[in-house]
Amino acid sequence: MHKLTHILRLGLKELTSLRHDSVLLLFLFYAFTVAIYMPAAGSVIGVHNASVAFIDEDHSSLSRQMAEALQPPEFQPPAPLAYDQLDRVMDSGQYTFVINVPANFQADLLAGRQPGVQVNVDATAMSQAFMGAGYIGRIFQRELLSYSGQADTAAKAPALLTTRALFNTNLEGGWFLAVIQIVNNITILAIVLTGTALLREREHGTLDHLLVLPLTALEIMLAKIWSNMLVVVLCTWLSLEVVVKGLLGVPLAGSLTLFLFVTALYLFASTALGIFLATLARSTPQFGLLAIPVIIPMLLLSGGSTPLDSMPEWLQWVMQGSPSTHFVSLSAAILFRDAGVSVVWPDLLALAGIGLLFFAVALARFRKSLAS
Incomplete structure (x- = not known):
């Protein structure tokens, strides 16, 4: 009973210290408001408002129909361009796409020949270039089939492919980005x-004062974990309710209670990792240098920025030992797919096991650092 009282009072001391740290409080506010809203609302993954120039050497009704088919919000209205300006505007990066419809294009198509349309792509705008070229190809194919009277070709095909997007029908990239930012x-x-x-x-010198009290390393460590866990879980809940659901309008289908429980479990592992790194460092700058090569791989290789399936197989196995990998999987499953415990229990067990391992290693190292 005395140990629980010690842990509670030490945790309250941590919260009091945080309350008087205005810089850290400001950082917490920024991390769960501005840093969530701005990337999710301002960053568009895909083709949006792409600049297009149109070189019409045919001057036919078909070429005008093709130009008019490129519409907002994916594309800007195509700007007319002379053929001799093509190289100049591509070199200057003025347009992402420059489309050239050659002379006699409509006549060749009606005569049964297969004329070509040249699509010049500025691939330095990598995301828009990759997806936008595919968009343009499908749009032009639809217009050409419609013009040549073959609109029912798809209905006569031996197999019909139907694509349905689940959990995010309009493929809004900001929805997923908001959760990943959190x-x-x-x-x-x-x-x-x-x-x-x-x-x-x-x-x-506060730590030296604690060591002369009847306190153990376990009590000090648990106090730091539960107090910081409480702060982050509370900030996470407020961010989901106010920023993600309120300002961004992201429909979260799953249980927030289950997600906050998973967050607390993840924080148990991550805070233990933070204490372990702090025992290796002798100053705050050293801790910052140690934390960078640990945090960056956890963020980039956890499956939030890049799917695990696209990584080398050996790296996929290595990242299974990172708690962030399981947390990203759990977050998407719970918040978007409304998965329950019966579905996500393997990741829950893995996260709990990793957390216990990190805690044991950090506690052993913390005890050793206190004795030295």
Whole structure:
């Protein structure tokens, strides 16, 4: 009973210290509001408002129909361009796509020949160039089939392919990006808050005061974990309700209660990792240098930025030992697919196992650092 009282009071001391740290409070506010809203609302993954120039050497009704088919919001209205200006505008990056319809294009098509349309792509705009070229190809194919009277070709095909997008019908990239930003910020804060809190006490001599009290390393460590866990879980809940659901309008289909429980479990592992790194460092700058090569792979290789399936197989196995990998999987499953415990229990068990392992290693290292 005394140990629980010690853990509770030490945790309250951590919360009091955080309450008087205005810079850290400002960072928390930024991390769960502005840093969530701006990328999700401002970053568009895909083709949006792409600039197009149209070289019409045919001057036919078909070429005008093709130009008019490129419409907002994916494309800007095509700007007319002379053929001799093609190289100049591509070199200057003025347009992402420059489309050239050759002379006699309509006549060749009606005569049964197969004329070509040249689509010049500025591939330095990688995301728009890759997907936009496919969009333009499908749009032109539809218009040409319609013009040549073959609109019913798809109905006569031996197989009909029907695509349905589940959980995000309009393929809104900002929905997923908002949740991933929260996941990434949780990872950063979990490691940084606990690590800097421990180092701040060491640098200010507070840790030496704690050691003369009847306290154990386990009590000190658990106090730091539960206090920082409480702060981050509360900020996560407010961010989901106010920013993600309120300002961004993302429909979260799953249980927020289950997600917050998973967040607490993930924080148990991440805060333990932060304490472990803090025991290796002797100052806050050293801790920052140690944290960078740990946090960056956790963010980039967890499956949030790049799907795990697209990574080398050996790297997929390595990342199964990272708690962030399972947390990203759990977040998408719970919030978007409304998955319950019966579906996500393998990742829950893996996350709990990794957390216990990290906690045991961090506790052993923390005890050793206190004795030295």
